[in-house]
Each structure stands twice: as structure tokens, then as C-alpha cells.
Amino acid sequence: MTEEVNSPSPSRRSVIGWGGVGLALGAAAAGGTAVVLTRSTDEDAPETAASGGAAVPFHGPHQAGIATAVPDRLHFAAFDVTTKDRAELVQLLKDWTAAAARLTAGHAVGEGAYGGQPEAPPDDTGEALGLKPSRLTLTIGFGPSLFDGRFGLKDKRPAALVDLPKFPGDNLDAARSGGDLCVQACADDPQVAVHAIRNLARIGFGKVAVRWSQLGFGKTSSTTPDAQTPRNLFGFKDGTRNIAGTDDASLDKHVWASEKDGAAWMAGGSYLVARRIRMNIETWDRTSLQEQEDVFGRDKGEGAAVGKSKEHDEPLLKAMLPTSHVRLAHPDSNSGARMLRRGYSFTDGTDGLGRLDAGLFFLAYQRDARDAFIPVQRNLARSDALNEYIQHVGSAHFAVPPGVRDKDDWWGRALFS
Amino acid sequence: MRPLRLTVVTAAAAATVLAAMTGCTQKSKDMKGDGGSGAIQVVAKDDSCEVSKKEFPAGKIELAVENKGSKVTEVYVLFPDDRIVTERENIGPGTKADLTAEIKAGSYEIACKPGMKGDGIRQKITVTGGGAAAQRSPEKDTAVAAYRTYVREQAEQTLPKAQVFADAVKAGDLEAAKKAYAPSRIGWERTEPVAESFGDIDPMVDLREDGVEESGKPWTGWHRLEKALWQDKKIGDEEKKLADTLMKDLNTWVKKVGTAEITPSSMANGAKELLDEVATGKVTGEEERYSHTDLVDFKANVEGAEKAYTLLKPITSKTDPKLTESLDKQFAALNKLLDKHRPNTSSYEFTSYDKVSKADRKELSDGVNALAEPLSKLAAAVTK
Numbered sequence: 001m002t003e004e005v006n007s008p009s010p011s012r013r014s015v016i017g018w019g020g021v022g023l024a025l026g027a028a029a030a031g032g033t034a035v036v037l038t039r040s041t042d043e044d045a046p047e048t049a050a051s052g053g054a055a056v057p058f059h060g061p062h063q064a065g066i067a068t069a070v071p072d073r074l075h076f077a078a079f080d081v082t083t084k085d086r087a088e089l090v091q092l093l094k095d096w097t098a099a100a101a102r103l104t105a106g107h108a109v110g111e112g113a114y115g116g117q118p119e120a121p122p123d124d125t126g127e128a129l130g131l132k133p134s135r136l137t138l139t140i141g142f143g144p145s146l147f148d149g150r151f152g153l154k155d156k157r158p159a160a161l162v163d164l165p166k167f168p169g170d171n172l173d174a175a176r177s178g179g180d181l182c183v184q185a186c187a188d189d190p191q192v193a194v195h196a197i198r199n200l201a202r203i204g205f206g207k208v209a210v211r212w213s214q215l216g217f218g219k220t221s222s223t224t225p226d227a228q229t230p231r232n233l234f235g236f237k238d239g240t241r242n243i244a245g246t247d248d249a250s251l252d253k254h255v256w257a258s259e260k261d262g263a264a265w266m267a268g269g270s271y272l273v274a275r276r277i278r279m280n281i282e283t284w285d286r287t288s289l290q291e292q293e294d295v296f297g298r299d300k301g302e303g304a305a306v307g308k309s310k311e312h313d314e315p316l317l318k319a320m321l322p323t324s325h326v327r328l329a330h331p332d333s334n335s336g337a338r339m340l341r342r343g344y345s346f347t348d349g350t351d352g353l354g355r356l357d358a359g360l361f362f363l364a365y366q367r368d369a370r371d372a373f374i375p376v377q378r379n380l381a382r383s384d385a386l387n388e389y390i391q392h393v394g395s396a397h398f399a400v401p402p403g404v405r406d407k408d409d410w411w412g413r414a415l416f417s
Numbered sequence: 418m419r420p421l422r423l424t425v426v427t428a429a430a431a432a433t434v435l436a437a438m439t440g441c442t443q444k445s446k447d448m449k450g451d452g453g454s455g456a457i458q459v460v461a462k463d464d465s466c467e468v469s470k471k472e473f474p475a476g477k478i479e480l481a482v483e484n485k486g487s488k489v490t491e492v493y494v495l496f497p498d499d500r501i502v503t504e505r506e507n508i509g510p511g512t513k514a515d516l517t518a519e520i521k522a523g524s525y526e527i528a529c530k531p532g533m534k535g536d537g538i539r540q541k542i543t544v545t546g547g548g549a550a551a552q553r554s555p556e557k558d559t560a561v562a563a564y565r566t567y568v569r570e571q572a573e574q575t576l577p578k579a580q581v582f583a584d585a586v587k588a589g590d591l592e593a594a595k596k597a598y599a600p601s602r603i604g605w606e607r608t609e610p611v612a613e614s615f616g617d618i619d620p621m622v623d624l625r626e627d628g629v630e631e632s633g634k635p636w637t638g639w640h641r642l643e644k645a646l647w648q649d650k651k652i653g654d655e656e657k658k659l660a661d662t663l664m665k666d667l668n669t670w671v672k673k674v675g676t677a678e679i680t681p682s683s684m685a686n687g688a689k690e691l692l693d694e695v696a697t698g699k700v701t702g703e704e705e706r707y708s709h710t711d712l713v714d715f716k717a718n719v720e721g722a723e724k725a726y727t728l729l730k731p732i733t734s735k736t737d738p739k740l741t742e743s744l745d746k747q748f749a750a751l752n753k754l755l756d757k758h759r760p761n762t763s764s765y766e767f768t769s770y771d772k773v774s775k776a777d778r779k780e781l782s783d784g785v786n787a788l789a790e791p792l793s794k795l796a797a798a799v800t801k
Contacts, residue, residue, distance in 0.1 A: 080783075082783060082787065117797045117801075119796040119797040119800045120793075120794055120796070121794070175775075205786045205787050205789075205790035206743065206747055206787035206788075206791065207787075209779075209786065209787075
């Protein structure tokens with residue numbers, strides 16, 4: 001056990017077995033009181049951890065939530081910074097870091113959800129009591145607007161953190177785009193992810209305000225190629241050739257920013273592009289299997305490329321239609337550009353016209369979007385046959401700083417120091 | 418108000434004070450008070466309030482009041498924070514009246530109010546013996562007494578404004594009634610948590626249509642008239658009667674307001690609840706869905722919360738200076754935001770809420786969250 005477990009604040013795990021905690025206990029009881037944090041440094045530890053709902057280490061050279069295994073649930077929030085006071089923003093980032101370290105380890109924030117002064121609202125909102133850490137990762141990013149001069153960061157804006165260009169077919173809603181800050185919460189249990197964002201938002205009131213947020217279910221890409229490739233809401237396997245969390249060479253080449261890239265404070269960080277992509281579910285569902293497969297360039301069952309029999313067989317691009325999605329997005333069609341995708345399906349109910357308001361919340365990490373997302377998306381926006389069935393309705397770009405090294409480090413220290 | 422009220426704000430918090438006047442089982446050893454006459458003699462004149470005894474043991478006390486002045490008077494026994502232990506109104510010149518109360522040990526005041534106005538002429542009295550009421554710091558008593566005065570003034574100042582509104586309705590003057598509607602609500606909105614503590618009045622005067630129970634009492638109050646004025650655009654006999662009902666109910670409120678249980682923590686919780694009202698009713702535009710005068714209520718809610726906070730500040734600036742700093746900042750920021758929506762900061766004419774853009778509503782909502790979060794910690798800071 002770590003020292004945090006012995007801290008005065010109740011942890012989610014330490015309350016398992018308590019009488020007064022309520023309904024949440026029923027579910028936890030089977031997993032039992034013997035759950036132990038997995039603090040292994042072994043690369044495949046996260047997969048092992050999945051069954052136990054264990055914790056993903058928060059500290060490290062890179063932020064968790066990028067190359068770590070992708071759990072099935074997402075709550076992503078973008079914030080506007082409302083304070084004009086740089087010191088207040090810095091304090092918030094420190095407070096958030098402390099809370100994130102507790103949350104990802106399965107602890108309640110602050111003084112916990114109960115047992116404090118009865119006249120005061122509890123520090124923690126309590127809905128994650130008795131739940132496992134659930135591989136929760138919290139990943140922060142800084143948007144281009146943070147560098148507009150309010151906080152003296154103009155000179156620190158990385159060249160790579162460009163304002164994304166307008167792509168043909170974009171129908172972006174400003175209220176679902178941009179943001180000074182973002183926090184990506186991924187977890188096995190949606191309640192754990194929502195709890196994390198909710199509590200960070202609460203700590204942030206008066207300093208930041210939620211600009212928009214997105215819930216996601218069902219990962220559409222994984223960083224664990226040995227596991228079954230997940231499917232998107234079109235019913236196709238997605239992320240067959242995604243960068244694996246264990247592929248250090250590819251991560252270094254395509255995902256992690258380097259000091260040599262220009263912004264020293266971003267060394268070990270990455271650039272995140274988030275796109276809310278609405279799918280025209282109903283029209284897609286009326287499309288013949290042949291056309292669906294032609295649009296993607298892979299077959300629906302196995303996910304094999306045109307003319308191939310296995311999902312992981314090397315695709316022959318020329319065998320696919322020139323407008324097929326896989327061909328256009330393939331590194332060979334984009335000067336070798338690759339991204340680490342970890343998007344999620346979403347549905348926000350219906351759209352008032354009796355249709356699912358659903359799609360893909362695309363999240364992709366890369367070393368420099370100018371060499372990755374931007375050229376790939378230009379290619380897709382121009383020619384992709386899939387465009388008939390999708391529309392990009394939200395967009396954001398964030399500089400995701402390197403990991404929090406240890407207890408004295410905090411999110412964004414290198415940027416603000 | 419909330420469509421369905423779940424809590425009564427102030428009652429629980431005041432339980433300790435309440436104990437001072439009820440549940441006293443100890444029999445008085447001195448039922449007779451002053452020797453053979455039995456009661457404490459109070460002689461009320463236009464400029465004096467004479468009390469025959471200023472110290473007596475705890476238990477049942479009896480006051481024999483004689484009005485020797487030329488004005489109708491009232492006599493009160495008050496707790497140190499000005500809450501009423503017992504009272505007697507409408508004592509005419511040359512008449513007598515008796516008051517009784519069970520009273521625990523502690524300091525109290527007897528007040529005569531010639532002309533039934535103002536704070537009255539006061540006499541300090543001391544009740545001795547066991548079972549003393551919980552002592553509060555003078556600082557807290559000062560805060561509660563000042564807030565009590567504020568609440569009473571708000572109620573009293575509401576009556577003439579509500580009368581203008583009621584008269585316009587009764588005259589069938591649609592435009593005048595619309596104009597008088599929002600101003601008539603300001604005093605109420607500033608002190609709503611106290612008014613809500615009298616469970617029966619709030620649903621009679623401030624119920625929204627969504628709170629009306631199908632089989633319950635008929636819908637009365639401001640919002641019923643709001644709907645008639647803005648939605649139906651007509652005033653019928655029913656509405657004219659309802660204007661009188663509103664005045665009757667508001668008069669009851671004014672009468673009751675002095676008896677409200679108020680403690681430092683109920684003041685703090687009340688301030689937080691006023692911001693809750695803003696967050697759930699005003700920012701959404703639900704409260705004034707026909708008149709769209711939500712920002713007037715919004716401002717009044719914030720003012721009422723700020724008043725309670727300001728009065729508690731001498732306490733919290735010592736117990737939690739960081740919280741005080743944050744609250745000062747956020748109250749100022751929210752007031753500044755609200756000022757964006759009124760052309761003249763000395764008037765209560767705000768932009769109609771249906772004309773406030775989605776982006777501006779979000780900005781207001783963010784401001785409410787920014788203030789309400791630290792405000793939720795005020796009660797803990799005053800009870801530290």
C-alpha cells in the first residue's frame with residue numbers, strides 16, 4: 001500500500017466494507033476488499049489491471065491517458081479560463097494536479113465526501129465512493145487561446161499549436177469548439193470518469209468555466225493491438241493500424257514532442273486534436289453492404305483490406321477506391337503521417353428529428369498536427385467517400401504538456417516557470 | 418421560489434435558540450413576580466417604557482402593560498438578537514393588556530413601540546437561574562439583529578410597492594400593472610429564504626405554474642397575475658380578487674417576519690440559497706417566464722445574499738480570511754456582470770431576459786457558479 005492510502009482522507013477503496021456507504025457497496029463487494037493497486041512498471045500492466053479496475057500511475061515522463069491502454073469510457077471537458085490573474089491560474093493547476101493524483105489512485109478529493117464539518121459541503125461529491133480506481137487517467141491540455149497574452153504566455157506558444165485551418169465540409173459549432181484548457185478523463189467505469197471531471201470543475205469555479213464537454217462510450221481505437229480491435233458506430237473496426245502503447249520507436253517519432261521541435265516546455269508532451277464528428281447514422285444504415293465496404297476499403301466482418309483476408313494483412317492501397325477512407329487516411333497517402341488515435345463513440349440522445357445524435361468523438365495525439373492531422377484531414381475532407389455520412393461539428397487543438405514527474409511537480413510547471 | 422420546496426431554511430439551525438422559549442419544564446418559584454401584584458408592571462408612554470422589575474428568575478413570566486401614552490402601542494420581549502419572545506400589538510391609549518411567556522435565563526429586552534413603528538423604547542432585563550439559553554458572541558448577536566432589521570424593512574417596504582401593483586390590477590390597467598410587477602417583488606426576493614421559513618406564505622404568493630398541484634389549492638400570487646398580464650393579456654374579476662389576496666398574504670408575511678428564527682448559520686445558508694434560486698430559476702429564465710423580468714429578481718437575490726454576507730463578514734474575516742477575500746471578489750464580479758444588462762445602474766430596469774443572448778446567459782451562469790461555490794462555505798466559516 002502507498003502512503004496515500006493511509007492519509008486521513010477516506011479513499012474510495014478504503015471504505016469498502018463500511019456500513020453506511022450505501023448502495024454502491026453491493027457491486028464492489030464481489031471484487032472485494034482485497035483489491036490492491038497495481039503499481040507495476042511492466043508495459044502490459046494496464047491490460048492486466050483492467051479486470052481488477054486498478055490504478056494507472058499518475059506520475060511519469062508522459063501524461064497517462066495517451067499511450068496507456070484505452071478504457072471504454074470517456075468524459076472530456078474543455079474550459080475557458082475566467083480569472084485574469086496568472087497566479088490564480090497557477091494555483092488552480094497545482095490544486096488540480098493534487099486532486100488528479102488522488103482521483104486516479106481511487107481516492108476522494110480534499111478531505112473526502114463525509115466526516116468533515118457538518119455545516120460545510122463536503123470537498124468530494126461522493127458518487128465514486130466504493131468504486132475501484134477503474135484505470136482512471138486524467139490528461140490536461142492547453143489550447144491556443146491560453147497563449148493570447150492574458151497570462152504572459154505569448155512567447156511560450158509552440159509553433160505547432162496552430163489554429164486549425166477550416167476544412168471543406170466543416171460545420172463547426174463555436175460552443176462545442178476550442179477552449180483554453182481541456183481535461184480528458186478515461187476510465188472503465190463512466191461514473192468514475194464523470195466524478196473526476198465534476199470535481200475538477202468544482203475546484204475550478206471562479207477560475208475556469210466549463211466551455212463544453214463530451215461523454216464517450218466504446219473506444220474506437222486502442223493502443224493495445226493484441227486485443228480485439230474495437231468498432232465505431234458505423235459497425236467497422238477502427239484503429240487497426242493505430243500506434244501501440246508499447247511501440248516506443250513510433251511513439252517517439254510520431255507522438256511525443258521533442259525539445260528540438262521548438263518549445264522546450266513541451267518535451268515529452270504531445271498535441272491533441274479533438275473533433276466531434278456527427279454521423280448520419282440512419283442514412284448509413286440504409287446503405288448497402290457493398291457500398292459500406294467500398295467507402296471504408298475494408299470488409300465489415302473481419303476488417304481486412306480490399307483483396308486481403310486478415311485484418312492485419314498489409315493493405316494494398318491501389319486495390320481500394322481512390323475515395324475510400326482507409327486509402328486516403330493511410331500513412332502512405334500522407335507522406336508517412338501517423339497519429340495515436342483514442343477516440344470514442346458518443347450519442348447525446350436524439351436530435352429532435354427522431355434521429356440519433358451520435359457519432360465519433362475523434363481524439364488523436366501527435367507530435368505536430370501540421371505533419372499529421374492537418375494534411376490527413378485535408379486529404380479526407382477533399383475526397384473521402386465517408387463525407388456523405390459524416391459532418392465535423394466541433395473542433396479543438398491542445399498542447400498536452402509532459403507528465404507530472406513527482407509529488408512536487410504540477411500540470412504545466414514548465415510552461416509557467 | 419422553487420416549484421416544490423423540500424427544505425425549510427432556518428428552522429433546524431435555530432433549534433438551540435428555540436429551546437430558550439419552549440420546553441421549559443421547570444416550574445417558576447415566583448409565579449407572582451413582583452410581590453403580591455403577580456406580574457411585572459410595564460407602563461408605556463409616548464416617550465418612555467417603564468418596567469417595575471429588571472431582574473427576575475426563569476420560568477413563566479407575566480407582563481401587565483398599561484398604555485398611558487396618546488398613541489397605540491406594542492410591547493415586545495426580545496432575545497439579544499432581536500428575535501421576538503412574545504409580543505402584544507394594538508394596545509390603545511388608556512388600555513391595559515397582559516403578556517405571558519416561558520422564559521429561560523439570559524439577557525432580554527422589553528420594547529415599547531408607541532405608534533407601532535421603529536425599534537421602540539428599550540429596557541434591558543435579566544432572567545436568572547438555571548437552564549440558560551445558549552450564549553452567542555455579541556458579534557453574532559449584532560449580525561443577527563442587523564439582518565433581522567433588514568428583513569423587516571424589506572418586508573415593510575414591499576407593502577406600498579405591492580399596493581401600487583395591486584391597485585393597477587384592480588383598476589384593470591394592464592400597462593401600469595406590468596410596470597409595477599417587478600418592483601413589487603424586490604423586497605421579497607432579497608429576503609426569500611426567511612419568507613420561505615414560514616412554509617405557508619411562500620406557496621401563496623410566489624408559486625410558479627409548474628408548482629401548482631392539480632388537486633391542491635388554487636393558484637394564487639404574483640406569478641398567477643404575471644401570466645394573466647403577459648400571456649393572457651387581460652385582467653378579469655378573478656385577477657382583481659387575486660390582487661387583494663396577494664396583499665392580504667403579504668400583510669401576513671410582514672406580521673410574521675419578526676418572529677423568524679434567524680441564526681448566523683441560517684443567514685449564511687440563506688445567502689447560499691439565494692444563489693441557488695438564481696442558478697435554478699433565474700439564469701434559466703424559468704422564474705419570470707411570461708414577464709422576462711428575471712434579472713430584477715436575480716439582482717435582488719444577489720443583493721440579499723450580499724447583505725447577509727456583509728453582516729457576517731466581521732466574523733468570517735477572522736475565521737476564514739481567504740474565503741472573505743474570494744467572496745468580496747466574486748460578489749463584485751457578479752454585480753459588474755449584472756450591470757452590463759441595465760442601462761442605468763441606479764434603476765432596477767434590466768434587459769428583458771428573452772433578449773439576453775445564450776452567450777450572455779452562460780457568462781451570467783459562470784458568474785453565479787463562481788460566487789455560489791465559495792458562498793457554500795460561508796456557513797462553516799461562521800460556525801467555526
